[in-house]
Amino acid sequence: MNEDLIEKPEDESRRSFLVNLSLGLSYFSAAVAGIPVLAAIFAPLIEKTPKLWRKVGEVDSFQVGTTNLVTFENANPEKWSGTTASSAAWLRRDATDKFTAFAVNCTHLGCPVRWEADAHLFMCPCHGGVYYKDGSVAAGPPPKALVQYPVRINKKDIEIQTSPIPITNISA
Amino acid sequence: MKTLKKIWNWIDDRSGFTEMFMPLMKHPVPADSKWSYVFGSATLFCLVLQVITGIALSLLYQPSSAEAYQSLEFITNEAAFGNVLRGIHYFGASGMIIMVSIHMIQVYITAAYKFPREMGWVSGVILFFMTIAMGFTGQLLRWDSNGVWSAVVGAEQMGRIPFIGKWAARLLLGGDTIGSHTLGRFYSYHVFILPAIIFLLVAYHLTLLIINGISEPPKVGRLVDPKTYRQWYKEMLVEKGIPFWPYAAWRDIIFGAATIIAIIILAIWIGPPELTTPPNVTYLNTNPSPDWYMLSIFSLFALMPPQIESYMIVIGPALSIIFLLSLPFISNKGERHPIRRPWAVFGSICVIIFVFSLFLLGEESTWSPKFDAKPLTSVSIHSTDPLVINGATLFYKKGCLFCHQIDKQGGLKGPDLSDLALRLTAEDITIRILNGGPDMPAYGGTLSKTELTAIVAFLSSRKFKK
Ligand code: FES
Numbered sequence: 203m204n205e206d207l208i209e210k211p212e213d214e215s216r217r218s219f220l221v222n223l224s225l226g227l228s229y230f231s232a233a234v235a236g237i238p239v240l241a242a243i244f245a246p247l248i249e250k251t252p253k254l255w256r257k258v259g260e261v262d263s264f265q266v267g268t269t270n271l272v273t274f275e276n277a278n279p280e281k282w283s284g285t286t287a288s289s290a291a292w293l294r295r296d297a298t299d300k301f302t303a304f305a306v307n308c309t310h311l312g313c314p315v316r317w318e319a320d321a322h323l324f325m326c327p328c329h330g331g332v333y334y335k336d337g338s339v340a341a342g343p344p345p346k347a348l349v350q351y352p353v354r355i356n357k358k359d360i361e362i363q364t365s366p367i368p369i370t371n372i373s374a
Numbered sequence: 375m376k377t378l379k380k381i382w383n384w385i386d387d388r389s390g391f392t393e394m395f396m397p398l399m400k401h402p403v404p405a406d407s408k409w410s411y412v413f414g415s416a417t418l419f420c421l422v423l424q425v426i427t428g429i430a431l432s433l434l435y436q437p438s439s440a441e442a443y444q445s446l447e448f449i450t451n452e453a454a455f456g457n458v459l460r461g462i463h464y465f466g467a468s469g470m471i472i473m474v475s476i477h478m479i480q481v482y483i484t485a486a487y488k489f490p491r492e493m494g495w496v497s498g499v500i501l502f503f504m505t506i507a508m509g510f511t512g513q514l515l516r517w518d519s520n521g522v523w524s525a526v527v528g529a530e531q532m533g534r535i536p537f538i539g540k541w542a543a544r545l546l547l548g549g550d551t552i553g554s555h556t557l558g559r560f561y562s563y564h565v566f567i568l569p570a571i572i573f574l575l576v577a578y579h580l581t582l583l584i585i586n587g588i589s590e591p592p593k594v595g596r597l598v599d600p601k602t603y604r605q606w607y608k609e610m611l612v613e614k615g616i617p618f619w620p621y622a623a624w625r626d627i628i629f630g631a632a633t634i635i636a637i638i639i640l641a642i643w644i645g646p647p648e649l650t651t652p653p654n655v656t657y658l659n660t661n662p663s664p665d666w667y668m669l670s671i672f673s674l675f676a677l678m679p680p681q682i683e684s685y686m687i688v689i690g691p692a693l694s695i696i697f698l699l700s701l702p703f704i705s706n707k708g709e710r711h712p713i714r715r716p717w718a719v720f721g722s723i724c725v726i727i728f729v730f731s732l733f734l735l736g737e738e739s740t741w742s743p744k745f746d747a748k749p750l751t752s753v754s755i756h757s758t759d760p761l762v763i764n765g766a767t768l769f770y771k772k773g774c775l776f777c778h779q780i781d782k783q784g785g786l787k788g789p790d791l792s793d794l795a796l797r798l799t800a801e802d803i804t805i806r807i808l809n810g811g812p813d814m815p816a817y818g819g820t821l822s823k824t825e826l827t828a829i830v831a832f833l834s835s836r837k838f839k840k
Binding site: 243244245246247251271273276277278279280281282283284285286287288289290306307310311312313314315316318320321322323325327328329330332334335340341342343344345365366367369370371372373374 | 438439440441522523526527529530531532533534535536539540541543544545547548549550551552553554555556557652653654655656658659660661662663672675676678680683684685687688741742743745771772773776777787810813814815816819820
């Protein structure tokens with residue numbers, strides 16, 4: 203056997219230093235490269251979506267007792283959002299100075315509910331969820347009432363606050 | 375000739391082709407593994423087809439929320455063979471889901487997951503779910519109204535996960551609402567992330583196949599004993615094994631090629647699913663429904679009792695995944711033949727019947743209101759009494775017809791009311807309309823007295839079914 207290959211104590215510590223150095227360097231480079239990658243993955247959780255009031259029409263254009271579809275621009279659309287830049291809501295004028303805005307998403311699995319004006323009911327095409335005009339559940343699988351968006355009267359205008367798609371949680 | 379041979383020998387020697395691939399091609403397999411072994415490889419054939427057609431589609435597709443729909447119209451109507459390409463990718467996905475399901479059921483029924491092939495099963499189960507996930511994300515990339523609402527439905531399911539549901543939903547959609555980032559994310563899931571996982575797992579799945587060998591057809595009374603199995607299998611191969619290529623592989627190739635030809639024929643003959651309306655979240659007159667392979671789950675959502683549904687959306691999939699993954703650890707030895715494992719056969723048949731009936735129910739979707747029902751006409755009113763006629767008009771206007779049938783017209787959600795007067799008195803009818811029922815809205819708050827009288831008069835006139 204070659205004399206040189208017999209381990210000497212100082213070799214041992216030098217080797218383990220080099221091994222640790224190489225491992226440490228690879229962890230470090232992986233971590234540094236990983237930060238922007240993780241940031242891209244978790245961007246939707248990191249970025250705060252602003253809440254903005256959007257005009258959806260003039261107060262006078264809605265009759266008392268009616269429910270109408272209104273649309274408004276989302277809080278942070280991009281140039282490439284296209285038709286997905288906007289959201290919709292069902293706006294009900296309960297009284298002269300009282301408005302309610304319902305999310306269009308069924309609380310069951312999020313499908314778009316339709317307002318059937320003559321029947322005074324919201325109906326969901328997906329699994330047959332039905333809601334009364336005040337958003338409470340009338341029939342079908344939905345576990346809770348339609349979610350409401352913040353709405354306010356600003357002088358002559360009626361405004362809705364941009365809000366997330368309502369996500370129903372497990373205990374609903 | 376001689377020089378050519380020499381050149382080839384040099385290439386082969388230095389490139390290592392023979393050395394790398396011959397042992398794989400020639401590895402011995404049990405001689406009696408015949409036509410029932412073709413479904414796994416057919417799944418692989420479909421996967422390759424999906425990768426190739428997927429790459430071709432990606433050359434034509436625009437993964438941007440604003441433009442994806444237009445690029446789909448372009449692929450469908452303008453690009454050379456674009457429509458066929460979409461069709462192949464669609465039927466290829468369908469074929470892959472069918473083949474992987476058959477493969478999985480077969481491995482279960484013949485207990486091929488037992489020792490030493492536990493990890494083959496585990497990787498296969500994950501691959502099965504990845505295939506479903508590819509189907510879901512793929513139909514969404516069509517980015518028509520169905521695609522957009524599928525994304526919302528997916529997010530709602532995520533939302534049911536305890537504690538982190540809201541965040542999971544947000545991550546899936548790439549934000550609070552459907553928007554610019556949603557499609558980009560789903561494109562990445564469908565084109566990069568899921569395929570990367572699938573490639574790794576397929577490589578692993580196939581490597582295991584070489585290491586552990588393909589499972590021999592089961593025989594009644596021949597038990598798997600982890601202590602002796604490997605030795606026995608080796609000896610069996612020496613005695614009765616045949617090289618995979620070409621003596622076993624020809625069946626795989628014939629069946630795989632037939633599958634692909636069938637897919638192409640369907641693609642030309644039937645074509646891809648039609649695009650629904652553009653991805654406009656503010657246009658609500660749509661009736662979202664998933665591609666066929668998601669239809670059973672869709673029905674399950676409609677039919678589960680609402681009280682437990684939110685829990686079942688989480689617990690159901692979690693339990694089935696846990697059950698499937700732990701299966702080879704619960705039982706990894708003993709009998710393999712289906713005749714000796716009647717419960718496995720029975721269970722599989724139950725699952726197949728269950729999924730298939732849900733599918734048929736989903737085709738009908740009786741739970742959905744029939745929004746396109748037409749007003750009743752004199753043909754089905756059978757009366758000249760103005761009150762009854764008025765009642766029939768109201769029956770349509772108030773949405774009753776969306777859920778109830780009169781003479782074969784109307785929805786199927788509630789009972790057929792063609793001959794209601796035979797079952798209920800006018801008084802009972804009134805009470806039912808005013809108070810509603812377990813799955814019917816109460817109309818007490820919305821009908822005027824005259825409207826109610828008219829509807830009751832109409833329903834009381836219903837004495838026979840056509
Ligand atoms: S999503 Fe509305 S009933 Fe299921």
